Amino acid sequence: MTDRASGGAHHVVVVALENVLALDLGIPWQIFGSWPDGPYTLSVCTDRPGPVQVHGGPALSVEYGLDRLASADTVIVPGYLDPAAPGAEVTAALAAAAARGARIASICTGAFALAAAGLLDGRRATTHWLYARALARQYPKVTVVPEDLYIDEGQVLTSGGVSSGLDLCLHLIRRDHGPHLANRQARMLVAAPHRTGGQAQFIDLPVRPEPSASPALYDWALRNLHQPLTVDQLARRAGMSRRTLIRRFHADTGLPPMRWLLDARLARARELLESGDFTVEAVARRCGLGTPANFRTQFKTHVGVPPSVYRATFLG
Known part of the structure; x- marks a missing residue:
């Protein structure tokens, strides 16, 4: 050289x-x-x-x-x-x-x-x-x-x-x-002239951790993301006290239970948006993220772009 x-x-x-x-x-x-x-x-x-x-x-x-x-x-x-x-x-x-x-x-x-x-x-x-x-x-x-x-x-x-x-x-x-x-x-270079540093990398969000001492609990939660899940509900499902459940989630995922649920819901939302088959309203409902307005706010806050922009990025 x-x-x-x-x-x-x-x-x-x-x-x-x-x-x-x-x-x-x-x-x-x-x-x-x-x-x-x-x-x-x-x-x-x-x-x-x-x-x-x-x-x-x-x-x-x-x-x-x-x-x-x-x-x-x-x-x-x-x-x-x-x-x-x-x-x-x-x-x-x-x-x-x-x-x-x-x-x-x-x-x-x-x-x-x-x-x-x-x-x-x-x-x-x-x-x-x-x-x-x-x-x-x-x-x-x-x-x-x-x-x-x-x-x-x-x-x-x-x-x-x-x-x-x-x-x-x-x-x-x-x-x-x-x-x-x-x-x-x-x-x-035929490149985008300017993407700001704060624009998000589209990272993979965590789902069920591997290995886990409680795989059935995570699988059940992922199947029921459309439900208004709570920490107490997860604890009852796992047969644990609330405190034990919180410790388990930290040990398995490094996150509190409700933050893990939010990440799981956002990951599901991204999958549905990438498929192009569902309206924003349907995505919000299937992921348990509330009203379309709440879903848009949560998605933009944590993913970095609105759902419509995210969908367009992957579907063109």
Whole structure:
């Protein structure tokens, strides 16, 4: 890989860790590496120069090591398979780049590398929704927001899975040079010109936990979401005291019973909306979410978009 850095252009350095995700790597490469005489130049580096395995693609030959970060204005860490803390050399290089003022961003599971370097401590951050709980568990000083497409905390930015990395990179251009240049690049990529970071990732909501000491209870609740279920009703069904039931739900799901029920109802609502066979009124009734007005409010609050927009997203 050849050096694209030159002159006074803003130098973007992408850190390719082992088993880097092909599309996550390709997004900043395409967006920042395709300016022949523009405001950005691009380099790719790794902790061990040479072949880097790409998940979903052929091995990549990377010439530069982590010392490349010394000239970076922006550092981007794409996602990588089975995220864990990278080696000490990587975290130290990321921390040093941040300390001298470089902007640091991640795509998808690249947030784990930023967290391991301490760059997300005391900050809000996001990652692919599938890994959000693991990120929060491993790094309790980080406020993980799994719903957001991307989060801009000033010097440090994180994004969710795959396509939200595209949103983040366009946001960086918009931040640096305004909407005109960002929109022009979006048109070249045939991409949406602007999705705000607060727009929701469409995450999978939990249903019956596996494994569970009380599978019959969860199955019964899922079959009866249209009913006005209460904690006392669930406790009687399970043959438990109210207090024991609440402890059981926390142990199985990490949630209070009524929050688990809300998530289950929203998950069912999403399935029905995606099918396109039911009116909003019918969806609200089948999911136990009350009146259509209450359903719309709850859905937009927790999913991030109104039911009509959600349906249109999946049905076109």
